[in-house]
Amino acid sequence: MNHPTTDTRSDTPRTATGLSLRDVVLTFGDGDQTVTALDHVDLDVARGEIVAIVGPSGAGKSSLLAVAGALTVPTSGTVRVGETDLSGLNRRRLAALRREQIGFVFQSGNLLPALTARDQLRLVPRITGRPGRDPDALLDAVGMSHRADKRPGRLSGGERQRVGIARALVGEPAVLLVDEPTAALDRARSQEIVALLARETHEAGVATIMVTHDHDVLGHCDRVLEMVDGALHPHD
Numbered sequence: 001m002n003h004p005t006t007d008t009r010s011d012t013p014r015t016a017t018g019l020s021l022r023d024v025v026l027t028f029g030d031g032d033q034t035v036t037a038l039d040h041v042d043l044d045v046a047r048g049e050i051v052a053i054v055g056p057s058g059a060g061k062s063s064l065l066a067v068a069g070a071l072t073v074p075t076s077g078t079v080r081v082g083e084t085d086l087s088g089l090n091r092r093r094l095a096a097l098r099r100e101q102i103g104f105v106f107q108s109g110n111l112l113p114a115l116t117a118r119d120q121l122r123l124v125p126r127i128t129g130r131p132g133r134d135p136d137a138l139l140d141a142v143g144m145s146h147r148a149d150k151r152p153g154r155l156s157g158g159e160r161q162r163v164g165i166a167r168a169l170v171g172e173p174a175v176l177l178v179d180e181p182t183a184a185l186d187r188a189r190s191q192e193i194v195a196l197l198a199r200e201t202h203e204a205g206v207a208t209i210m211v212t213h214d215h216d217v218l219g220h221c222d223r224v225l226e227m228v229d230g231a232l233h234p235h236d
């Protein structure tokens, strides 16, 4: 990440900011009951960079993903996805930005039970209205081309997670938000999945934030930050 490079697929400079949070505060409740979930958070994630967020339960990691993913409007501060300042957008435009610019990967893949792996990916362009990446090429890239015709019930946890990653990337998002991707996986599978996330982040030029409790996988990430009481710190 030291040298400005150009992503082969999109011509997006690796130094371009994919996601930017400035002085973001998120509080819940009021008066004596106020909880500060995010406490003046500043964070820039470049296109082609994967940043891991660790930290204790209740520190604000899920809140960070919710704000970065345009699911929760912060109490104050600025969130930008690419060049777009989210504070200027109404609910309809926020929903459109989520569909078009943000990919989500959850703990267990969150796939639709009735659809084959290929059809999970084919559904995305119908929702976004944009062609996106070729489903078969992307399934190949995540090592799932031989399972493309299988439904989630016939796939292992690691395979489901691979399909979930491919589905999150098929719409060519600017930002990828990943919540505990290895929670349901054994150690070897966890390493494979985070290595895959890092490789796809670099190759697709997406700005990735991964929340994890799994310290064994941090070596795959470009940066690691720790969240404590709603504030971000460098991780030793």
Ligand SMILES: Nc1ncnc2c1ncn2[C@@H]1O[C@H](COP(=O)(O)OP(=O)(O)OP(=O)(O)O)[C@@H](O)[C@H]1O
Residues within 6 Å of the ligand: 028, 029, 035, 036, 037, 055, 056, 057, 058, 059, 060, 061, 062, 063, 064
């Ligand atoms: N909807 C809500 N209403 C009130 N308080 C909330 C709400 N969502 C989160 N909080 C509080 O905000 C703080 C941060 O919660 P958050 O879920 O972001 O932490 P976390 O780091 O993701 O925790 P975990 O690792 O357990 O998932 C906590 O004190 C939590 O209780």
